[in-house]
Amino acid sequence: MTTSLKGLSRLDRERLTAILRGTKGTVDVADVANILAVTRPAAGKMLSRWAAKGWFMRVSRGLYVPIPLDSTTSNVPLEDAWIVADRLLAPCYIGGWSAAEYWGLTEQIFRTLVVMTTTQPRNRHMNIQDTSFQIRSVAGKAMFGLSVIWRGQVKVNVSDPTRTILDLLVDPRLGGGIRSSVDIFQNYLQSDSRNLELLINYADRLGNGAVFKRLGFLIEQILPDESQLLQECRDRLTQGYTRLDTKLPADRLVTRWRLWVPDQWQAG
Numbered sequence: 488m489t490t491s492l493k494g495l496s497r498l499d500r501e502r503l504t505a506i507l508r509g510t511k512g513t514v515d516v517a518d519v520a521n522i523l524a525v526t527r528p529a530a531g532k533m534l535s536r537w538a539a540k541g542w543f544m545r546v547s548r549g550l551y552v553p554i555p556l557d558s559t560t561s562n563v564p565l566e567d568a569w570i571v572a573d574r575l576l577a578p579c580y581i582g583g584w585s586a587a588e589y590w591g592l593t594e595q596i597f598r599t600l601v602v603m604t605t606t607q608p609r610n611r612h613m614n615i616q617d618t619s620f621q622i623r624s625v626a627g628k629a630m631f632g633l634s635v636i637w638r639g640q641v642k643v644n645v646s647d648p649t650r651t652i653l654d655l656l657v658d659p660r661l662g663g664g665i666r667s668s669v670d671i672f673q674n675y676l677q678s679d680s681r682n683l684e685l686l687i688n689y690a691d692r693l694g695n696g697a698v699f700k701r702l703g704f705l706i707e708q709i710l711p712d713e714s715q716l717l718q719e720c721r722d723r724l725t726q727g728y729t730r731l732d733t734k735l736p737a738d739r740l741v742t743r744w745r746l747w748v749p750d751q752w753q754a755g
Contacts, residue, residue, distance in 0.1 A: 495540065502533070503542060507553060511640040512570040514543065514551045546571055546615045568618045572602045573643045576622065579604035580633050580644035583621075583661030584671070586651040589636075592674045593667070601661060603646070603654070605630065623661070632689050648680035653689045656698045665732035669754050673709060683716050696725030704731065704744040708754040720744075 502523055506514055509522045519530035534551055537543045543551040565571055569581055583601030587593045599619040605627050613620040632650025635642050652675050655662040662668030675681060690698045703720030706713050730737045730747045737747030
């Protein structure tokens with residue numbers, strides 16, 4: 488619903504100015520209560536009133552983002568979805584295809600932001616002001632291989648290039664499917680970020696056996712001369728069989744990698 492921006496009293500303008508100076512991209516009830524030295528119920532009423540007048544946009548219960556001052560309506564896209572994700576889902580990091588885009592590992596444009604979080608949200612496919620979020624839960628021990636970047640005045644975690652590849656090997660859907668994930672992987676292998684030793688170390692730390700099956704199979708096709716890396720993958724093979732991509736038919740079993748793949752599937 489679109490809300491036309493309405494005027495504020497002098498007191499409200501002074502309060503609003505103090506809040507905008509004291510916050511970084513998002514505002515919640517606790518922020519307002521602390522900055523204005525009022526009770527939380529009073530702070531909640533202020534935010535609700537300002538949102539009704541079009542000066543804030545509610546993105547979740549108790550959390551708001553300010554409307555740009557030059558806007559004539561409150562029906563505007565999020566200025567920075569990364570900041571909103573960090574505030575809503577922390578501890579978290581931006582991962583999957585969103586991280587691949589950030590590091591220049593794909594030219595595809597994805598409309599949905601991938602967020603990896605240690606929380607357990609009920610809704611894993613949120614849409615806030617026409618911005619879509621795909622949310623995946625990870626264990627606390629998986630919060631490694633991250634880079635801290637600044638988005639305005641806010642620090643946000645994003646998976647580093649190698650960790651991004653690891654997540655795609657865990658679940659190719661995070662890269663848009665195996666075809667898109669392989670394209671991202673090939674771009675990684677041709678980039679300055681390539682670090683296969685670190686990739687193995689990360690995979691060891693995560694402890695997901697499917698990673699080595701997919702990695703060995705793909706390296707055998709893309710970089711068949713990487714004998715040491717292939718051997719390291721073989722040494723780490725776990726029991727059982729994995730599919731290359733759970734969303735694709737698996738017609739052929741590659742026994743040396745314990746991997747089911749689509750018939751005649753080839754990387755590239």
